[in-house]
Amino acid sequence: MSPQSAIANLRRPATLFGAVICAAIIATAPVPAMAQDDTEARLRRAEAEIRALQRSVFPGGDGRFFEPQISAEGSAANGNAPGNAPGNASTTAVTDILARLDALEIQLQRLTALTEENTNALSGLDARVIALESGPAAGAPAAGVAGATDTNLAAMTGGEAGGESGGEAGVQPALPAATGPSPERLAAVQQITKPQTEDPGDDEYSYGFRLWDAGFFPEARQQLAKYIEEHPDHFRITYGRNLLGRAFLDDGMPEEAARWFLRNYQADRTANRAPDSLLYLAQSMIEMNDTRRACIALSEFGETYPAVASGRLADQYESNRRRVTCE
Known part of the structure; x- marks a missing residue:
């Protein structure tokens, strides 16, 4: 041009x-x-x-000729002013959008954090459930001797009561050795017959008793653990838990025996074998060279069951008292 x-x-x-x-x-x-x-x-x-x-x-509002109708700061009346050209959002609108995006990002971060926490918590619960369900005998006491509900028994065991929600550690030794029983032992166990009556629970318990009475302690533990798991409300359940403790104690496992004796005593102190379990708990502590806890259990036995201590279990009670020196 x-x-x-x-x-x-x-x-x-x-x-x-x-x-x-x-x-x-x-x-x-x-x-x-x-x-x-x-x-x-x-x-x-x-x-x-x-x-x-x-x-x-002058679409640009050039100030060399006269004061423009819309200044650089902008008036909402004219969308063609500098910094507010057609197709571009105003400064106020962009700031508002950025602020809203920041708020959304913060909310998303919080939701993400909560989701991760919930996921981790659920994973932990799943792992605990799987561990409980995979044990050989559900409902067995947790590892370590659980404390009783009374103050003196809590002092004896050094912890809170384990109750009915224990783990499976006390039943694991009931499994046969890795090499398996000898053919002679298998033949001897097979000679012990299992009762067949109209009460399946009583049959399971009686079979465990016969195995224990014959000296087959690992097999008796396995059978009694099965009985306790399958018949938790059977009328002989107090006998089953006490006898399972005996099967450990007689096989030289006082710590595992103590768990079952304490659990049976805590489950129902008025049950037929609750006194026996408390007295055998004291004996288990003596076997473990824990004189203090043995004395607490003996004292609890004498105070809670004075008639039994001077009657049916008098000989065993006095025998255990002679084995320890209590203050």
Whole structure:
């Protein structure tokens, strides 16, 4: 484009602008009195036309000619001002969107953290359930001698009562050795018959008793653990738990025996074999060289079951008392 064409293009809007200015001046010139009523309306119309011309000639609002209608700070009335060009969001709108996005990200982070915590908690629960269900005998006491509910028994055992929710550690030694029993032992065990009556629970317990009475302690433990697991509400359950402790104690396992004796005593102190279990608990402590706890158990036995201590279990009670020196 030649310099003359460029100058002509620049003059054309200026000429148009001048014509509009002249029209505005003529429109605002003094008029007869009868035309004064519409002066304000004509002035407003002229101002509107000038503003329209300003937007056409100087869309950028160049301050070299006159103060632009919309400044750089922007007015919501004109979407073509600098920093607010068509197709671009205003500064206020963008700031609002960024603030809302920040809030959403914070909420997502919190939800993610809570989800991870819940997932870890559920995984831990699943692992505990699997560990409990995979044991050889559900409901067996937890590892370590659980404490009794009374203060003196808690002191004897050094912990809180294990109750009925113990683990499986006390039953694991009941499994046969890794090499398996000898053919002679298998033949001897097979000679012990299992009763077949109308009470399956009593049959299971009686078979465990016969194995224990014959000296087959590992087999007796396995059978009695099965009875306790399958018939927890049977009327002989106190006999079964006490006899399972005996099967450990008679086989030289006083620590495992103590768990069962204590559990049976805690389950029902009025049961038929609760006194026996408490007295055998004292004997287990003597076998473990734990004199203090043995004395606590003996004292508890004498106070709780005075009639049994002077009657049915008198000999065993006195025998255990002679084995320890209690203060």
